[in-house]
Amino acid sequence: MLGKLMKQEWLSTWKIPTVLIGVVFAAATIFGLFCASPVWDLMDWWGADVIFSATILLFYGALMCCGVGTSIYLAVRYYRSMYSNEGYLTHTLPVTPNQLLLSKMINFSIWELLSVICIVFNIMLFAAFIVLREVGYRSVFESFQEVLMEMQDILNSEYATGWELFMVLTIILILVGTVSKSLLYMGSVNIGQLWARHRVAGAILVYVGVTGAVQIVTQAAMIIFMTSAERIGLLQDDYFFSFLNQVMAVSLLMQIVIGVVMYVGSLLILKKKVNLE
Amino acid sequence: MNELVQICDLTKVYERKKVAVNHMNLMIPSGRIVGLLGPNGSGKTTLIKMLSGLLVPNQGTIRINGNTPGPVTKAEVSYLPERTYFRESMKVSQLIAYFQDFYADFRPERAMQMLNNLQIDPNSRLKTLSKGTKEKVQLIMVMSRDARLYLLDEPIAGVDPAARDYILRTVISNYNERASIIISTHLITDVENVLDDVVFIRDGRVLLTDTVENIREVKGKSVDQYFREVFAC
Secondary structure, eight states: OHHHHHHHHHHHHSHHHHHHHHHHHHHHHHHHHHHHSTHHHHOOSTHHHHHHHHHHHHHHHHHHHHHHHHHHHHHHHHHHHHHSTTHHHHTTSSOOHHHHHHHHHHHHHHHHHHHHHHHHHHHHHHHHHHHHHHHOSTTHHHHHHHHHHHHHHHHHSGGGTTHHHHHHHHHHHHHHHHHHHHHHHHHHHHHHTTSSSOHHHHHHHHHHHHHHHHHHHHHHHHHHHHHSHHHHHHHTTTOHHHHHHHHHHHHHHHHHHHHHHHHHHHHHHHHHOOOOO | OOEEEEEEEEEEEOGGGOEEEEEEEEEEETTOEEEEEOOTTSSHHHHHHHHHTSSOOSEEEEEETTBOSSHHHHTTEEEEOSSOOSOTTOBHHHHHHHHHHHOTTBOHHHHHHHHHHTTOOTTSBGGGSOHHHHHHHHHHHHHTBOOSEEEEESTTTTSOHHHHHHHHHHHHHTOOTTOEEEEEOSOHHHHTTTOSEEEEEETTEEEEEEEHHHIIIIIOSOHHHHHHHHTOO
């Protein structure tokens, strides 16, 4: 049944996130080509800078549209499939609450991950166009090689001790973060249903509250690490990535805790508190 | 065990202490078509929702074919809510595939036959259909299952009289003697010819249960007349 649920879940959600990903790719290509075009050599007036800045802003807007838009769409989709009229079908399927939750979690996490990959890829694509403009088409390969060599030098220096772990932690954090984020808005919607009235507002309140609490804890951890007497000296030395790794570890722990709490909470609500009045 | 549905001391209290179902006891045997009748707010829909697992009771127990509401009973219960509940962007053919995926007892050929009889194009999207046609599609999906228990909440309220006849014929012809059908409706005259039993509900309690035959022969009244007499304001 889990496979069937995932199939139907995918069929019901794929269109809008795909369009959003397409919009970002189109924006990166169109705005990137515009930025790399020779037209800028002809524009020798103050308005050129404004147009250039506006282009970058529009691209940034497209990125936000993809990242935030995907999450909002998935959260709304979850609400509709579980607690609007569609919930009458969802909750009368011969499946367990665990299967229901797992299918949605996996589907939403895949879309969140695709959204992150899309944003990173398109930032690189856009940046590639800007580099093209700066160095010219012929020397782009040489420039890329230069950047790689510089990065290699930095990573081999004493300042970069622990960068390998940092990269591993970053990848794990992205993967865990997408699952945790999906569970957070699914959990927020479920908890919001416990309100007698204003259930959507309740869900938003839970989401904002948990996100705020995570920010506060992560910031507090950063401040503690930074202000400890040893760190102040060490930060300027070869412990930069070591410091970042500790912050990443705290963030990772927070994401895991949120994910587990939201999953267990959602499961309990679906088992004992579903009330489609 | 002949009792398909066993309801014991069932209670549901909504917010603000509104008691929708009040210590209800009821038995529904297999092979019966039962009319669940009562005025607005008497607890019919709440009872049906608890049977289908959409509401959690505050007190009491429900047993459907020996099981409490959950994945096992949901595989045996075919529920038609009083509202349109399919995703509007779906095509009718996609709905058939959806039901086929989840319900082992779904019979797609029966659904296609009924769609054909009611001249509904399987390739049309739900959002392009009228409210009445959507309700027909819903009923076709629900009645195309070989379920043990059919829960029909106001199944004919939104359709034209001609379609009502077809739907009621469908209801009678599509269920087997092992199954039971519970129909909640206000349109008593339309359905009373297909009913075996009636359950009158008021204020979340069972007021009376009787066979249609008994009401006609002993009371000398139609179910509709008897209902008006019992629930006279």
